[in-house]
Amino acid sequence: MINRLALKHIMVLVLLTVLTPCSALAAIYTFVDESGAIHFSNVPSDPRYQPVIGAKSASSALGRSIYVPQRSQFQDWEPSEDSYEPIIRLVARRFQVDPRLVKAIIKAESNFDYLAVSRKGALGLMQLMPDTANEMQVLDPFNPEDNINGGTRYLRKLLGIFSGDIKLSLAAYNAGPTKVMQIGRIPRYPETLNYIRKVLYNYKQFKAASSPHKKWAKVAYDKR
Numbered sequence: 001m002i003n004r005l006a007l008k009h010i011m012v013l014v015l016l017t018v019l020t021p022c023s024a025l026a027a028i029y030t031f032v033d034e035s036g037a038i039h040f041s042n043v044p045s046d047p048r049y050q051p052v053i054g055a056k057s058a059s060s061a062l063g064r065s066i067y068v069p070q071r072s073q074f075q076d077w078e079p080s081e082d083s084y085e086p087i088i089r090l091v092a093r094r095f096q097v098d099p100r101l102v103k104a105i106i107k108a109e110s111n112f113d114y115l116a117v118s119r120k121g122a123l124g125l126m127q128l129m130p131d132t133a134n135e136m137q138v139l140d141p142f143n144p145e146d147n148i149n150g151g152t153r154y155l156r157k158l159l160g161i162f163s164g165d166i167k168l169s170l171a172a173y174n175a176g177p178t179k180v181m182q183i184g185r186i187p188r189y190p191e192t193l194n195y196i197r198k199v200l201y202n203y204k205q206f207k208a209a210s211s212p213h214k215k216w217a218k219v220a221y222d223k224r
Helices: 002-019 056-064 085-095 099-110 129-137 144-161 166-175 176-182 188-208 212-222
Strands: 029-032 038-041
Touching: 085 099, 085 144, 099 144, 099 166, 099 188, 129 144, 144 166, 144 176, 166 176, 166 188
Parallel strands: none
Antiparallel strands: 029 038
16 A cells, blocks of 8 residues: 555656646645544635645745645545554654654644645644754655654654653654753643643554554454
8 A cells, every 4th residue: 555655656746747837736725624634635625725835835945846746646545544554663663763652643743644734834744844854854745754754753853852751752843842941841832732632642542452462352352
């Protein structure tokens, strides 16, 4: 599934480069639904969509050329919690981070939508701001492997700064490390507090789902 997705991503980028007029890439729209899922499209078919970023502005922010793939090209593929499992495990091992924590962040940030764009301009699965993407040497924030590699590398950096404290690291991921270091605690921003709760809830769920006892119980049940 990942290889198929990556191939389609590359093909679309090539086609967009060769065939698509610049005006067709001008606007990208997003909205967050009642469940907290982030929706992203180049065609604002829902009245809740708001323009947030375009290929030109993304390129400017990142300081290099970037093409944003059109969602209509991927209508036959829906992301799930297991869509990026191989990449998450590989990258988490590389940076010595619990893959379940990385997965929990992706769930909270983009709900596994690799084309997600926030109102503030955060990009991709782990919602990297352009400055962070550049700092973490992310070439294409809409490429799942590039994005997860950059986001996990950034998380590893934060865990190092805050001596492995997950809550402080998550606060810094959301609100920025400067603010957290200045006050020496979690900022009392409602968004940040809610973000930490959401990630920790996801983390707990993913840890429970991967526990040996639960796996053994499922096997025992399936054999009945």
